[in-house]
Every structure is written in structure tokens, then in C-alpha cells.
Amino acid sequence: MAAAPSSPGPLRPDRPSVPFGRGGADRHRTRAALPWPLWGPALAGLGLLVLPVLGLVARADWVRLPELVTSDAALTALGLSLRTAAASTALCLLLGGPLAVVLARGRPPGLRVLRSLVLLPLVLPPVVGGLALLYLLGRTGLVGRYLDLYLGVRVPFTTTAVVLAQTFVAMPFLVVSLEGALRTAGDRYETVAATLGARPWTVFWRVTVPLLLPGLGSAVVLAFARALGEFGATIAFAGSLAGQTRTLPLEIYLQRESDVDGAVALSLLLVAVAAVVVVLARPRAVEGAR
Amino acid sequence: MRARAPLGLAVALVLALAACGSGGGNPAPRRTVTVLAAASLTEVFGRLEQRFEAEHPGVDVKISYGGSSDLAQQIVNGAPADVFAAANTSTMDTVARAGLAGQPRVFATNELRIAVPADNPKNIGSLADLAKDGVVLVVCAPQVPCGAATQKVATAAGVRLRPASEEPDVKSVLGKVVAGEADAGLVYVTDVHARGDRVRGVAFPEAAGARNDYPITVPSGAPEAELGRQFVELVRGQVGREALTAAGFQVP
Numbered sequence: 001m002a003a004a005p006s007s008p009g010p011l012r013p014d015r016p017s018v019p020f021g022r023g024g025a026d027r028h029r030t031r032a033a034l035p036w037p038l039w040g041p042a043l044a045g046l047g048l049l050v051l052p053v054l055g056l057v058a059r060a061d062w063v064r065l066p067e068l069v070t071s072d073a074a075l076t077a078l079g080l081s082l083r084t085a086a087a088s089t090a091l092c093l094l095l096g097g098p099l100a101v102v103l104a105r106g107r108p109p110g111l112r113v114l115r116s117l118v119l120l121p122l123v124l125p126p127v128v129g130g131l132a133l134l135y136l137l138g139r140t141g142l143v144g145r146y147l148d149l150y151l152g153v154r155v156p157f158t159t160t161a162v163v164l165a166q167t168f169v170a171m172p173f174l175v176v177s178l179e180g181a182l183r184t185a186g187d188r189y190e191t192v193a194a195t196l197g198a199r200p201w202t203v204f205w206r207v208t209v210p211l212l213l214p215g216l217g218s219a220v221v222l223a224f225a226r227a228l229g230e231f232g233a234t235i236a237f238a239g240s241l242a243g244q245t246r247t248l249p250l251e252i253y254l255q256r257e258s259d260v261d262g263a264v265a266l267s268l269l270l271v272a273v274a275a276v277v278v279v280l281a282r283p284r285a286v287e288g289a290r
Numbered sequence: 291m292r293a294r295a296p297l298g299l300a301v302a303l304v305l306a307l308a309a310c311g312s313g314g315g316n317p318a319p320r321r322t323v324t325v326l327a328a329a330s331l332t333e334v335f336g337r338l339e340q341r342f343e344a345e346h347p348g349v350d351v352k353i354s355y356g357g358s359s360d361l362a363q364q365i366v367n368g369a370p371a372d373v374f375a376a377a378n379t380s381t382m383d384t385v386a387r388a389g390l391a392g393q394p395r396v397f398a399t400n401e402l403r404i405a406v407p408a409d410n411p412k413n414i415g416s417l418a419d420l421a422k423d424g425v426v427l428v429v430c431a432p433q434v435p436c437g438a439a440t441q442k443v444a445t446a447a448g449v450r451l452r453p454a455s456e457e458p459d460v461k462s463v464l465g466k467v468v469a470g471e472a473d474a475g476l477v478y479v480t481d482v483h484a485r486g487d488r489v490r491g492v493a494f495p496e497a498a499g500a501r502n503d504y505p506i507t508v509p510s511g512a513p514e515a516e517l518g519r520q521f522v523e524l525v526r527g528q529v530g531r532e533a534l535t536a537a538g539f540q541v542p
Contacts, residue, residue: 139426140470156471157426157454235462239455240431246456254458257359258433 068265077251088166100178130236161238166227181215328377372518394505403491431456442500483538
């Protein structure tokens with residue numbers, strides 16, 4: 001895969017070309033034929049990803065849909081979801097951005113172990129993450145008992161707990177995306193800048209951050225989307241109370257008990273919001289997710 | 291040879307998908323009776339499963355535990371079931387509306403208790419105590435059976451509850467009490483029995499006015515209807531009644 005001539009900016013000369021779509025420059029090259037047996041599983045895989053959403057669409061009660069998605073409970077949950085996901089995305093950026101830079105450039109001791117630890121929330125079931133947060137910050141938790149005792153601060157059952165749970169599950173996406181972008185870019189520009197006498201802060205703001213920018217959009221979108229869909233860690237750590245901790249996924253889970261039509265309508269609402277978010281940042285997201 | 295690798299992969303995939311199905315291709319003479327049961331029946335039905343299999347050699351009892359409304363949805367959407375035991379009558383009504391309920395009968399009732407940590411730090415003794423300042427209370431959401439019962443007892447007692455959280459199921463409520471995050475939670479007496487070491491149940495008079503009926507049935511269209519009927523007989527018979535009583539249920 002040679003660099004596509006259409007790659008924007010000179011700073012990422014070794015960026016691999018996008019695997020599908022937008023491959024205008026590839027059209028004139030001789031492409032290796034794809035082995036045909038790949039098509040079957042590929043189509044089956046695509047079907048497995050796409051058809052369930054079609055099932056949801058088919059099951060929806062379209063007549064009552066407007067009324068169902070604008071109910072008080074739905075709007076309260078949607079508002080809370082958007083607010084908390086935005087807050088946790090900001091927190092991810094504030095903490096995860098520097099973490100990505102440190103992992104990519106800092107050569108900390110035990111880098112491999114550190115990177116595995118950062119990836120842990122990706123492979124943990126979210127409900128385990130929620131329990132872990134509970135036993136750290138809960139009233140009887142490792143740190144939480146002192147928060148309660150000395151500061152009178154209780155984290156569980158608050159909107160803060162929702163944001164922390166979402167940040168816990170979403171931050172690895174941001175860190176991995178940004179770290180990947182930095183590694184792909186290489187550190188020679190930073191080295192050159194340092195050789196020319198730039199101070200560390202100057203190198204960071206004038207070279208490293210611009211290198212991060214192309215990957216930032218996809219990283220932020222991934223983190224936001226993950227935070228928006230968070231369920232398990234939230235229910236285990238934050239509980240479920242309308243307007244305070246009951247985000248849209250929790251509202252869907254609850255409505256499913258009593259009103260399947262309502263749950264389906266809210267699911268479609270969440271699909272629509274997620275689709276808008278992903279489509280808005282699609283080109284970057286496709287690259288960033290590699 | 292090279293072309294055979296992807297073909298083998300495809301075959302493996304097809305086989306894997308087939309294995310994910312009902313397993314209907316298995317020619318073994320073993321018969322399976324499929325039971326869908328409310329999560330609160332886990333301990334009791336686990337014991338009855340062993341008993342049934344001991345009495346019926348060659349029969350395998352498969353029990354799927356879950357929230358009653360989830361199970362009802364599964365049956366309505368065509369999941370094969372020989373027995374359906376629900377934690378309330380309204381979920382059985384869901385199945386009945388689809389014309390699949392058969393003849394449900396109530397085989398047990400359950401009622402609420404206030405679950406408190408074993409040392410009861412906030413000295414909870416009645417429903418009214420739950421409304422005191424500084425008590426972190428967790429209950430079920432009104433949409434689920436235990437939450438509906440919670441509303442009923444609160445209304446009967448004239449108490450305005452201000453929960454810190456309305457959980458989607460009763461086990462989540464119990465979990466918050468066990469974890470020490472909540473000072474009290476409203477759960478079923480059977481849940482208190484199941485976690486007797488970590489929590490204590492506080493009885494209150496209003497509980498009797500909000501009992502949950504547990505109906506059981508052999509859904510119409512059950513693949514192994516006769517075995518299903520025999521399992522229902524076991525649950526409703528002497529053995530079943532004893533197991534249910536031991537777990538804290540009341541039997542009619």
C-alpha cells in the first residue's frame with residue numbers, strides 16, 4: 001500500500017490508504033484479485049452487523065413513534081445522555097490525550113504493561129468496570145470511604161458517577177486512536193524541532209499537537225459514541241434514577257419491561273443519534289478505527 | 291490443496307452456525323424439556339431439576355432463568371418452551387394475549403421485605419423509617435414487578451419514598467445493599483433468604499397487601515408438552531411445595 005497522493009498534509013507521508021471507498025488514486029493500478037471464498041463470510045458478517053438494525057426498524061410502531069420518543073421520560077434520558085457523554089468525552093480528552101502522548105513519546109518504564117492496563121477496560125465487561133468503580137469510590141470502597149468520612153462526598157447514585165463510568169469505558173478508545181496516530185506520524189519532526197532549539201512545551205504545542213489533530217476527530221467521536229451507549233458500568237456504579245443517572249440505554253432497558261414499543265422507539269432514537277455522530281466524522285472515523 | 295483451505299473455513303462456519311441452532315440434528319435418544327423460569331426461582335428450580343432428571347432417566351431439563359417479561363417476550367417471539375414460570379400474572383397475560391399461555395396456575399406467592407445490611411446501621415424497623423433523612427434507599431423501578439409492589443406498600447403505609455436509585459431488577463437492589471452502598475432496599479423475602487449471610491430482612495405489615503403471584507403453565511405449542519406437564523406437577527406437588535417454602539415462598 002503506497003501513500004495515496006491525495007493524502008492531505010505533508011506531515012503523514014506514511015499513512016496507509018483507506019481500505020475502502022475514496023480510493024480514486026488506486027483505480028489505475030493493477031489490483032490483486034480477491035480470493036472469491038472471502039465474499040461469502042464477508043457478506044454474512046456484514047449481514048450480522050446490519051440486519052439486526054433492520055429488525056429494529058421493522059418492529060417499530062411508526063405511528064406512535066413521534067409520541068414515544070418525545071415522552072417526558074425519553075427526553076429526560078436523552079438530555080442526560082447527551083450531557084454526560086459530552087462531559088465524559090471532555091474528561092477523556094483532558095486525561096486521555098496526555099496519556100496517549102506519554103505512551104507514544106515518553107518511553108515510560110514498563111511501557112508494554114502500561115499499554116495493556118490502558119486497554120483493560122476495552123476487554124472487560126462494562127459491568128465489571130462498574131463494580132470496580134464501586135469498590136474504589138463507593139461508600140465502603142478503597143478510596144470512597146475516606147471521601148465519605150473526611151469530605152462528606154458520596155459518588156455512587158450521582159450524575160458524576162455516570163460521567164466517571166462513561167469515561168472509564170470510553171477513554172481507551174481515545175488513547176488507542178491518538179497513540180496510533182502519533183506512532184504512525186513518527187517522532188522525527190519533534191526531534192528536528194528539539195535539535196533546532198525548541199523547548200519541550202514549544203515542541204508539544206507546535207509539533208506534537210498538530211500531528212494529533214487529524215486523528216483527534218475520530219478519537220473524540222469514538223469516545224463519545226462509546227460513552228453514549230454505556231450501560232453496564234453505569235447501572236452497577238451509578239444506579240438508575242430519572243434525570244440524575246438514568247441515561248438513554250438504561251431507560252431503554254427499563255421500558256423493555258413494560259412497553260416494548262417504547263423501548264424499540266428509544267432504541268431507534270439512540271441509533272439515529274449514534275448514526276449522526278458517526279456520519280459527521282465518518283472519514284476520520286474510518287481512518288482512526290484501523 | 292490451496293483452494294481447499296477457504297472452503298474448509300466455509301464448512302467450519304456453516305457447522306458452527308448449525309451448532310448454534312437448536313441442536314435438532316442430534317440423533318441421540320435423549321429428550322430435553324425446556325423450562326423458562328423467573329430469576330427468583332433459580333435456587334428452587336435448580337433443586338427440582340436434579341430431582342426430575344433423577345426420576346426421568348434420559349431426560350435433560352434445560353432451565354433458562356431471566357426477568358419474567360424478557361422470558362414472556364421470548365415465548366411470544368417463538369422460543370420453544372415446555373414450561374413457563376413467571377414472577378407475576380401480568381407477564382403471563384402477555385403470553386396469554388398471544389394465545390400461547392395454555393392454562394396457567396398460581397403455584398407460589400412472594401412478598402417484600404426491607405433488606406438492610408446485617409448490622410442494620412440506620413436502625414430500620416418499618417417502612418416509615420425509610421423516609422428518614424440520611425437513609426440511602428434503593429428500590430425497583432415501578433415498571434418491574436417488585437417496583438409495582440413497592441409503590442403499593444408505600445401507598446398503603448402512606449409513606450413517600452425518596453430512593454437514590456430505581457433499579458431495573460430486584461437483584462440489582464439487593465446488590466447495592468450487599469455492597470454497602472444502600473442503607474436499605476425493598477426486595478422479595480426469597481432474595482433475603484438467598485443472601486442471608488450478608489443482609490437481614492425486616493418484615494412490615496403492608497407487605498401482605500402486595501403479594502406477587504407466581505403462575506406456571508405449559509405453553510401451547512410446547513415441543514415436549516407431556517414432560518412439561520410432569521415438571522409442573524413436580525413443582526406443584528409435595529416436593530415442589532417443600533422446596534418453595536424452604537426458599538421463603540408461600541404456597542397456596
